[in-house]
Amino acid sequence: MSALKLKLRAAPSRRLDLSPLIPGRLAGLSIAEIEKIAIYAGPEGLTVGDCFAVSGAAGDALHIEGGSDKFDKVGAEHAGGEIIVDGDVGLYAGRRMKSGRLDIRGNAGDCLASNLRGGIVIVSGSAGTHLGGPLAGEKDGLAGGTVVVMGDTGDLAGERMRRGTLVVKGRMGRNAGARMMGGTIIGEQGLSAGAGVQMRRGTLIGPSLEAQSATFVDCGTHELLILTIMAAYWRRTLGDLAPPAIASAPRRLMGDLSSLGKGEILLTEG
Amino acid sequence: MTEANEKAAAAPLNRNGIAIDDTFAEAFGMSGTGIIITADTAKWARQSAVTMTGFGTSVIGCGAECGIDYEVAPENTPDGRPGVRVLVFGFAPNMVEDQLKNRVGQCVLTSPGSACFNGLESAKRISLSGGPRFFGDGWQTARKLGDTRYWRVPVMDGEFVIEDKAGVTTDAVGGGNFLVIGRDRAGVLETCELAVAAIAEVPDVITPFPGGIVRSGSKVGSKYGAPASTNEAFCPVLRGAVDSELGPDDKCVLEIVIDGLTAQAVGAAMRAGLKAVLDAGPQRGVTRVSAGNYGGNLGQHHYHLKDYLP
Numbered sequence: 001m002s003a004l005k006l007k008l009r010a011a012p013s014r015r016l017d018l019s020p021l022i023p024g025r026l027a028g029l030s031i032a033e034i035e036k037i038a039i040y041a042g043p044e045g046l047t048v049g050d051c052f053a054v055s056g057a058a059g060d061a062l063h064i065e066g067g068s069d070k071f072d073k074v075g076a077e078h079a080g081g082e083i084i085v086d087g088d089v090g091l092y093a094g095r096r097m098k099s100g101r102l103d104i105r106g107n108a109g110d111c112l113a114s115n116l117r118g119g120i121v122i123v124s125g126s127a128g129t130h131l132g133g134p135l136a137g138e139k140d141g142l143a144g145g146t147v148v149v150m151g152d153t154g155d156l157a158g159e160r161m162r163r164g165t166l167v168v169k170g171r172m173g174r175n176a177g178a179r180m181m182g183g184t185i186i187g188e189q190g191l192s193a194g195a196g197v198q199m200r201r202g203t204l205i206g207p208s209l210e211a212q213s214a215t216f217v218d219c220g221t222h223e224l225l226i227l228t229i230m231a232a233y234w235r236r237t238l239g240d241l242a243p244p245a246i247a248s249a250p251r252r253l254m255g256d257l258s259s260l261g262k263g264e265i266l267l268t269e270g
Numbered sequence: 271m272t273e274a275n276e277k278a279a280a281a282p283l284n285r286n287g288i289a290i291d292d293t294f295a296e297a298f299g300m301s302g303t304g305i306i307i308t309a310d311t312a313k314w315a316r317q318s319a320v321t322m323t324g325f326g327t328s329v330i331g332c333g334a335e336c337g338i339d340y341e342v343a344p345e346n347t348p349d350g351r352p353g354v355r356v357l358v359f360g361f362a363p364n365m366v367e368d369q370l371k372n373r374v375g376q377c378v379l380t381s382p383g384s385a386c387f388n389g390l391e392s393a394k395r396i397s398l399s400g401g402p403r404f405f406g407d408g409w410q411t412a413r414k415l416g417d418t419r420y421w422r423v424p425v426m427d428g429e430f431v432i433e434d435k436a437g438v439t440t441d442a443v444g445g446g447n448f449l450v451i452g453r454d455r456a457g458v459l460e461t462c463e464l465a466v467a468a469i470a471e472v473p474d475v476i477t478p479f480p481g482g483i484v485r486s487g488s489k490v491g492s493k494y495g496a497p498a499s500t501n502e503a504f505c506p507v508l509r510g511a512v513d514s515e516l517g518p519d520d521k522c523v524l525e526i527v528i529d530g531l532t533a534q535a536v537g538a539a540m541r542a543g544l545k546a547v548l549d550a551g552p553q554r555g556v557t558r559v560s561a562g563n564y565g566g567n568l569g570q571h572h573y574h575l576k577d578y579l580p
Contacts, residue, residue, distance in 0.1 A: 144414075163414050182412070182413075182414075184413070201411055203413075222428060223428065224422075224428070224429060225349055225385055225428070225429060225431045226413055226422050226429065226431055228349050228350055229348055229349050229415070229420060229431065230413070230415060232348065232349075232350065233416065237416070262409070
């Protein structure tokens with residue numbers, strides 16, 4: 001796999017829109033052409049060449065050396081290939097990504113993987129609020145694909161999620177899976193208060209739940225075959241990053257009965 | 271053709287003391303699908319598969335031709351449990367889909383601990399869950415993993431999990447066949463059992479009739495208007511009364527019918543079955559092997575016995 005390398009010249013003082021920098025859009029461009037791509041809409045008119053030293057060749061892989069919380073829309077609309085960022089990213093990373101892999105080796109800001117359609121997003125650090133969520137006026141949040149956050153997440157992770165998988169290795173903020181319509185959220189350290197509030201369908205999985213809402217009913221403990229199928233799928237797609245297999249029958253809470261009530265929270269430690 | 275060649279062509283083929291007619295099996299293009307049924311134990315996976323494939327001998331009378339292809343080891347099933355691969359054949363994909371709806375709904379959904387998955391990778395797909403998932407009466411939920419959607423249907427022993435779609439091929443072949451003719455009914459049956467066992471080792475094929483063997487070979491049409499009726503030319507008790515295909519000592523004819531997902535698979539099964547018959551030899555009273563056809567004008571696939579001899 002050939003790689004295009006962008007080395008950050010200096011920490012940016014303004015927010016940069018890096019959405020043009022995805023392998024699919026850069027394919028076939030020379031380094032000179034890539035350096036002329038505008039990545040800031042303000043009066044300064046910053047380009048890739050102003051902010052990054054560009055080397056290598058455009059292909060299936062893009063490697064951004066250096067990160068910043070002012071890097072917005074990294075990997076937005078990404079549709080095949082791999083993007084690696086050695087550092088933090090800002091808002092909307094992986095927004096509406098369709099396929100491929102986005103590997104963020106740092107922290108991510110708010111609205112990571114907003115309305116993700118497919119592919120895999122991995123964050124080695126933590127992520128902000130509204131992970132996978134919709135923007136104002138949008139119907140769906142996460143609509144496919146897989147997001148793995150090794151650290152913590154802010155509030156409202158997986159809001160209005162319809163499909164896909166969200167794995168959080170650290171602690172989750174409040175109201176994860178709010179108004180969820182499908183898909184799976186796994187909080188390996190447990191689920192915080194408000195998890196699944198007003199969810200219609202979908203599954204939240206965790207060892208524990210901070211506070212159970214009165215609008216969820218306890219269905220008891222059950223062996224669920226679908227968990228075996230899901231675990232096998234995650235092993236195939238995520239390898240070592242896959243959530244641990246669920247050894248015993250989880251407790252099933254069904255809700256949210258203040259909404260459609262066809263969702264579930266599975267508690268793996270009773 | 272020289273005179274010597276004409277004589278050679280007219281002389282009956284004979285292998286290991288069994289004559290082989292210079293004829294062919296006439297088979298038809300069909301649509302076929304494969305599904306994997308799993309359960310907590312191999313016994314219950316097989317029970318479900320046996321029930322689902324019952325009354326699946328002839329597409330004319332049963333709506334589909336069905337059978338067990340092979341057992342699937344737990345490490346090769348989507349849910350890590352013992353499984354059985356079942357094949358279902360019909361005239362067209364929508365016909366196969368209708369049969370799946372009924373058979374899976376009545377025989378797999380109802381079987382304790384069962385689950386049902388696609389067993390054929392194909393670009394063309396039909397609904398597998400179309401009937402059974404609605405048994406959930408609104409409590410069913412879907413889970414999409416990658417490109418595959420699964421349905422979870424609440425039932426009295428937990429959840430019935432079923433994949434949404436199954437692959438279907440329109441390159442399937444139905445009606446590959448050969449006839450085993452002999453002097454002893456029990457011996458011919460034993461020999462056919464050996465052939466069916468050999469064919470069972472060939473993937474992507476089934477022998478849909480009871481135990482893989484047919485005793486009522488048919489011809490097209492009937493004086494009563496039925497689509498098929500007894501093939502009197504191969505009925506020993508009518509020898510002398512009709513234009514019989516049988517010799518004076520023949521007492522029994524049994525047929526093995528083969529359906530496969532590809533023409534090649536049916537050919538491989540023909541070869542395996544014929545080898546088993548010929549290897550068994552004449553000790554059980556088998557004298558001759560022939561095949562059923564309709565003059566070659568109806569079926570697109572012709573399997574000449576001489577091309578499939580060991």
